[in-house]
Amino acid sequence: MKRIARVLAAVLVLALLAACSNNAAAPAPAASTAPAAPAATKAPDTAAAPAADTPAAPAGAHADIGLDGVKFTDTRHITVEIFDRNNDGGTTPADNYYTDFIKQGVLETHNIEVEFIPVPRWTEGDDINNMLAAGTAPDICVTYSAPTIQLYAAMGGVHELTPYLDETKDVLPNLFEFLGDTGIYWSKDPDTGELYSVEGKRANVAKQTTFIRNDWLETLGLAVPNSEEEFYNALIAFRDNAATLLPNEPDKMIPLLMTYDVGWMAAPLINAYIPDALTDKELYTLGFDDRFLLYPGYKDAIRKLNQWYNEGLIWKDFALYGAGDTTNELLSKAGYVGAQMQNWDSLYRNGEDSVITNIRRATGNDKAGYVALNPFPNDSGKVRTFPYAPVGSDRKVFFPASNDEVYASLLYLDWISDATNRQYLQIGDEGVTHSVEPDGGIRTIAVTGEKIMNSLNNIDYTITCNGLSFEDPEVTMKSIALGYAGVEAELVIQAYELSQVNSRFNNAGTLGTIAAEEGKGTELSSKRDVFLDQAVVATPDKFDSVFDGGLNDYLASGGQAIIDERTQVWEKYFGSSINLDK
Amino acid sequence: MEKTTIKRFGLYMRQNWTLYVMLSLPITFFIVFRYIPMTYIQIAFKKFNLFKSVWEMEAAGNYGFEFFIKAFSNRDFFYALRNTLLLNLLDLVVGFPAPIILALLLNELAFKMFKRVTQTVVYMPHFLSWIIISGLALQLFAPTTGLVNIVLQKMGFEAVPFLNEPTHWVVTYIFLGVWQSVGWNTIIYLAAITGISPELYEAASVDGAGRLRRIWHITLPGIKPTIIVLLIMALGRILGSEFDRPYALGNNLVKGVSNVISTFVYTVGIRGSQFSLTTAVGLFQSVICVIFLAGANTIAEKNGERGIF
Numbered sequence: 001m002k003r004i005a006r007v008l009a010a011v012l013v014l015a016l017l018a019a020c021s022n023n024a025a026a027p028a029p030a031a032s033t034a035p036a037a038p039a040a041t042k043a044p045d046t047a048a049a050p051a052a053d054t055p056a057a058p059a060g061a062h063a064d065i066g067l068d069g070v071k072f073t074d075t076r077h078i079t080v081e082i083f084d085r086n087n088d089g090g091t092t093p094a095d096n097y098y099t100d101f102i103k104q105g106v107l108e109t110h111n112i113e114v115e116f117i118p119v120p121r122w123t124e125g126d127d128i129n130n131m132l133a134a135g136t137a138p139d140i141c142v143t144y145s146a147p148t149i150q151l152y153a154a155m156g157g158v159h160e161l162t163p164y165l166d167e168t169k170d171v172l173p174n175l176f177e178f179l180g181d182t183g184i185y186w187s188k189d190p191d192t193g194e195l196y197s198v199e200g201k202r203a204n205v206a207k208q209t210t211f212i213r214n215d216w217l218e219t220l221g222l223a224v225p226n227s228e229e230e231f232y233n234a235l236i237a238f239r240d241n242a243a244t245l246l247p248n249e250p251d252k253m254i255p256l257l258m259t260y261d262v263g264w265m266a267a268p269l270i271n272a273y274i275p276d277a278l279t280d281k282e283l284y285t286l287g288f289d290d291r292f293l294l295y296p297g298y299k300d301a302i303r304k305l306n307q308w309y310n311e312g313l314i315w316k317d318f319a320l321y322g323a324g325d326t327t328n329e330l331l332s333k334a335g336y337v338g339a340q341m342q343n344w345d346s347l348y349r350n351g352e353d354s355v356i357t358n359i360r361r362a363t364g365n366d367k368a369g370y371v372a373l374n375p376f377p378n379d380s381g382k383v384r385t386f387p388y389a390p391v392g393s394d395r396k397v398f399f400p401a402s403n404d405e406v407y408a409s410l411l412y413l414d415w416i417s418d419a420t421n422r423q424y425l426q427i428g429d430e431g432v433t434h435s436v437e438p439d440g441g442i443r444t445i446a447v448t449g450e451k452i453m454n455s456l457n458n459i460d461y462t463i464t465c466n467g468l469s470f471e472d473p474e475v476t477m478k479s480i481a482l483g484y485a486g487v488e489a490e491l492v493i494q495a496y497e498l499s500q501v502n503s504r505f506n507n508a509g510t511l512g513t514i515a516a517e518e519g520k521g522t523e524l525s526s527k528r529d530v531f532l533d534q535a536v537v538a539t540p541d542k543f544d545s546v547f548d549g550g551l552n553d554y555l556a557s558g559g560q561a562i563i564d565e566r567t568q569v570w571e572k573y574f575g576s577s578i579n580l581d582k
Numbered sequence: 583m584e585k586t587t588i589k590r591f592g593l594y595m596r597q598n599w600t601l602y603v604m605l606s607l608p609i610t611f612f613i614v615f616r617y618i619p620m621t622y623i624q625i626a627f628k629k630f631n632l633f634k635s636v637w638e639m640e641a642a643g644n645y646g647f648e649f650f651i652k653a654f655s656n657r658d659f660f661y662a663l664r665n666t667l668l669l670n671l672l673d674l675v676v677g678f679p680a681p682i683i684l685a686l687l688l689n690e691l692a693f694k695m696f697k698r699v700t701q702t703v704v705y706m707p708h709f710l711s712w713i714i715i716s717g718l719a720l721q722l723f724a725p726t727t728g729l730v731n732i733v734l735q736k737m738g739f740e741a742v743p744f745l746n747e748p749t750h751w752v753v754t755y756i757f758l759g760v761w762q763s764v765g766w767n768t769i770i771y772l773a774a775i776t777g778i779s780p781e782l783y784e785a786a787s788v789d790g791a792g793r794l795r796r797i798w799h800i801t802l803p804g805i806k807p808t809i810i811v812l813l814i815m816a817l818g819r820i821l822g823s824e825f826d827r828p829y830a831l832g833n834n835l836v837k838g839v840s841n842v843i844s845t846f847v848y849t850v851g852i853r854g855s856q857f858s859l860t861t862a863v864g865l866f867q868s869v870i871c872v873i874f875l876a877g878a879n880t881i882a883e884k885n886g887e888r889g890i891f
Contacts (some may be wrong), residue, residue, distance in 0.1 A: 134634055155634075260833070317724045320720060320835070321720075323835075519856040522849060534834065534835055537835060556657070557656075
């Protein structure tokens with residue numbers, strides 16, 4: 001017995017010692033390490049400089065940073081963040097056909113070795129946080145969140161880019177041509193001149209469009225609605241004819257779909273209530289909320305939804321399902337939904353599993369599905385949209401302080417912004433991932449295997465460009481329309497165009513850091529969602545108190561402070577003018 | 583004298599050193615995973631910086647109390663505090679006696695097989711995560727698609743807003759909590775009941791005590807120390823809050839009652855990258871919990887019960 005106990009104890013001690021020594025070898029707790037160790041260790045200077053005796057004209061210009069022309073005399077090494085979407089049948093995001101293309105191209109052009117660091121797409125923020133804290137973040141980091149970069153920059157963890165850009169502008173022609181000064185200097189602080197990130201371009205700015213079931217309209221002998229009243233009448237007709245439209249399960253009828261994200265799922269309707277005379281100043285001072293909650297007229301739009309909800313026209317359970325829940329999509333696929341205001345292509349996406357294909361299969365009618373419409377004109381009789389801004393709404397590229405290859409990183413951005421490289425990554429090889437139509441449009445071909453694109457048009461690799469973008473916008477349009485397998489091009493084009501008619505967006509830039517916004521983003525947007533949901537489902541007599549109460553709470557919790565600071569900033573730079581010169 | 587003490591100690595150690603070696607494992611665990619991380623509490627008094635060690639971070643304003651002031655001047659913090667207290671008190675009032683009653687019931691069952699099966703069935707939900715339970719709740723209680731409401735409507739009743747109206751939601755929340763944990767918590771009471779000498783019951787029967795009399799005079803007093811200890815521990819959690827239960831069950835329509843301290847910390851602190859604020863709130867919560875725990879313990883000891891310290 002005693003012997004067993006001794007053996008046991010000895011094993012324990014050993015296990016303990018082993019555990020301790022493992023601990024010592026493992027990386028120290030995140031927060032306690034300073035970013036002393038750079039992520040990328042410079043490759044040894046083995047590559048002799050073959051270009052040393054070729055006197056290229058601008059060669060001498062940047063000899064101090066090791067450049068001969070646009071090529072480093074000794075091989076540099078950089079790491080680049082790449083989203084890992086972990087898709088079924090996808091390739092390894094850090095090592096595949098397209099990364100080989102990039103690696104080879106960048107090495108040949110600039111003598112830079114590229115290594116991709118995969119970061120899970122859906123936990124990207126947390127992962128980058130940890131890597132930054134540990135000093136192991138990639139040299140080139142990408143995020144959609146400007147406040148995140150602001151936060152890191154304020155802690156001293158991000159390179160200030162102005163001096164580097166000033167010095168090497170002449171060797172970055174593609175970057176400057178593609179993004180323009182607007183994109184590159186978008187987030188520059190007008191006072192201090194500090195710049196911590198470069199704005200990617202959103203080539204496709206489309207946001208939401210209104211959709212309605214065309215086969216239901218046909219069954220009921222209704223025309224596609226052309227005004228809010230006609231739209232409303234169509235919803236009523238759906239509700240009252242549930243037994244005809246859904247003979248097997250009439251109680252499943254949902255005339256208008258809604259989700260917890262009311263500001264998104266009702267945007268086209270809301271846009272109609274925003275006065276046409278909205279000024280550029282208001283776009284800047286009130287437009288910080290990504291659902292534009294503070295624009296005048298918002299309350300009337302929500303009141304309309306409240307009326308529709310109480311008349312049984314809106315999905316009753318919408319507020320019970322939170323972010324990321326796919327119940328609303330399943331309801332559309334099951335064919336219960338009459339109308340919805342959605343992301344412009346979300347009903348057409350995913351080929352065989354798209355909403356529209358599902359409906360066609362279920363109804364046996366290959367003309368069934370959703371058509372795009374926009375029956376909501378505003379006070380001046382115009383349909384207005386507030387799509388993504390081409391600049392300022394896409395990914396931002398930044399270099400963490402642990403990056404000791406800033407010049408090489410900038411050259412990488414230049415290479416990836418080059419029109420030829422960018423387009424190759426977006427459409428791949430002809431005959432394999434795309435075919436060219438007689439009219440010049442590019443038709444996407446679905447592939448499996450090594451040439452599959454892990455993200456639509458490889459947007460994860462073209463970090464300065466989101467969405468198809470060819471020199472000729474018409475080709476781009478045609479190609480977008482051919483990008484949805486099994487969906488008629490006209491449907492796609494209609495949805496795309498309606499999502500951005502008479503578009504408006506903030507053109508003033510960020511105008512520096514707004515201190516009042518620090519750490520407030522998620523708090524305020526979740527407050528907004530909460531009170532909009534509650535306002536939509538309130539009884540009509542409670543509507544005013546719920547909406548006003550919610551809005552006051554939103555303003556008191558930081559919203560008003562942001563408006564005030566933004567107003568001050570606007571007045572500082574533009575004085576009393578309320579519109580920018582066109 | 584001295585010498586014999588040392589000698590005795592040596593003898594003692596020679597005989598029992600294995601026990602101390604085995605003790606070293608849990609002690610190491612507590613030092614590494616419980617005590618060392620406590621040094622990070624100072625983040626509550628400092629301006630959090632991702633790129634500096636916790637010792638190098640700059641002190642926060644107002645003598646280090648900047649983030650406590652910030653939390654206490656946030657109205658949502660007080661709503662969260664109120665909701666935490668409300669939900670936990672209701673949980674205590676409804677959820678604490680439930681396993682005791684169930685244990686008494688199970689103990690009185692004559693048919694042993696049935697008792698065992700019942701016991702297993704009631705403690706099964708303990709192994710379900712709140713994410714799964716909230717999914718079940720939606721399937722059962724949603725206003726139009728929930729099974730319970732469909733049945734109610736077919737029977738001619740109005741749908742009950744179990745999940746989408748604050749008062750009903752609180753009831754659902756408490757009920758689901760009891761459903762999930764009652765069986766598991768019963769185990770400890772059943773174990774305590776087993777420890778009661780059967781002779782006491784026999785003597786009581788001889789004296790003519792009925793079933794209820796025996797429960798009242800023998801079983802309950804027999805498990806009283808267990809009840810007290812568990813009550814003290816429950817009081818220690820009065821301000822602590824689970825995260826997954828309110829977060830998974832809550833929705834935008836009931837945010838007014840479902841937003842508790844842990845969910846407040848998540849939305850405002852963690853997702854808003856305000857780590858100092860988060861730590862400050864967490865520290866406040868812990869301090870209050872310790873006060874409650876110590877208070878309940880003192881009261882119990884004053885009343886002649888065994889405490890937990």
